[in-house]
Every structure is written in C-alpha cells, then in structure tokens.
Amino acid sequence: MKNVLRMILTAVLLMTFLSGSALAQTKVATVDLRQLFDNYWKTKQAQVAVQDIATQLDKDDKSMKDDLDKAANEYQQLLAQANDQAISADERARRKQAAADKLKQLEDHRTAIAQYENQAQSTLNDKRQRAREKILNDIQAAVNDKAKAGGYTLVIDVAAETVNGTPMVVYHTADNDLTDAVLKQLNAGAPIDLTPAGSTPSVPSLLNTHIP
Numbered sequence: 001m002k003n004v005l006r007m008i009l010t011a012v013l014l015m016t017f018l019s020g021s022a023l024a025q026t027k028v029a030t031v032d033l034r035q036l037f038d039n040y041w042k043t044k045q046a047q048v049a050v051q052d053i054a055t056q057l058d059k060d061d062k063s064m065k066d067d068l069d070k071a072a073n074e075y076q077q078l079l080a081q082a083n084d085q086a087i088s089a090d091e092r093a094r095r096k097q098a099a100a101d102k103l104k105q106l107e108d109h110r111t112a113i114a115q116y117e118n119q120a121q122s123t124l125n126d127k128r129q130r131a132r133e134k135i136l137n138d139i140q141a142a143v144n145d146k147a148k149a150g151g152y153t154l155v156i157d158v159a160a161e162t163v164n165g166t167p168m169v170v171y172h173t174a175d176n177d178l179t180d181a182v183l184k185q186l187n188a189g190a191p192i193d194l195t196p197a198g199s200t201p202s203v204p205s206l207l208n209t210h211i212p
Helices: 002-025 033-039 041-082 089-150 179-186
Strands: 028-031 154-157
Touching (some): 033 179
C-alpha cells in the first residue's frame, strides 16, 4: 500500500514539475484581430464587392416593386370599369374577368418578390461568410508565420470579448504585440488604389457576420 501511495505521489509531483516547466517555457504574443481584419486590404475589397451585389439586388427589387405598383393601378382601373353602369353588361363581365386575371397576376408577383428578397438575402449572407472565412484564414496564416519566426508558443487576441461583452484580456502590454508586423505582411501586396478616396462601403463589418 505504501508503495502504491509513493508511486502516486511521485506521479503527481512529476506532473506538477512538467506543468511548471511547460508554463515557464511558454512565450506569449498578442494581436488585435479586429484591427487586422478591418485594415487588411482584402477586407476592403470584399466589402466593396458585397456592396456592389447589394446595390444591384436592391435595384432589381425596386424594379419588381415598381412593376407591382403599375399592375395594382391597372387592377383598380379594371375593377372600376367592371362596375361602370354606362357600359354594357357583356363588357362589364369581360372587364370583371380581366380584373380577376390581373388580381391573380398581382398575387403571383408579390410571391415572386418575396422569394427574390429571401434569395437575395441568402446570396449576400453567403458572400459575406465566404469572404470572412477566407480573410480570417489569411490572417491566421500570417500570424502563424510571425509567431513561429519569433519563437512564440501562444498568440492571444486582445480584441476578443466574452459572451457577456466584456474584454477577454483585461491586461496586457504592447511588448510582444505582433499586430503591426502581421498587418504589414498582409498588406504587402495591396493594390495602390483599391477604392476611391473617401469611399467607405456602407455594409456591416464582415468580421461580425453571423449566418442564422
């Protein structure tokens, strides 16, 4: 029994020693992921591309709704004519049927618009999600390069937040921060003029994109 206890105690002490050694050898660096994401040239490029798609989808949606309004006015005119006692009963019947046909077209048109808007939103969400994933992969690869080159074993995102919206990292210094170095690497091949001066894409940050 004493031998068993001695073996257990030895194992515990060994694990404690190894854990302490591993901790002592850990070299930690930090990055600001939000800063990297928002200032990476491919993020700006993706935002412009998403905005272009959104603009075209909105334009098509407006055109469909304009057609719907026109058809609704035609329906009201046909309905009024169907009740016009100044015309013959046969003509009123014909216009009443025309009004019924136009109403069916209106219902079909409304259904088509609803389907289009759902598909448009899905298209935008998919575009944002794909762009977000690709950009994060690029950032991760650049962080890995800098971490390995600097001999770091752990890199912490200082911009991360808990589920309560509070900072994940409550204290850090900039001594081992890799943000500037990583951002410089990411933007090394950026086009000179990606967007016009003063142009800011009016789309939500791709970093905050969540697909339901």
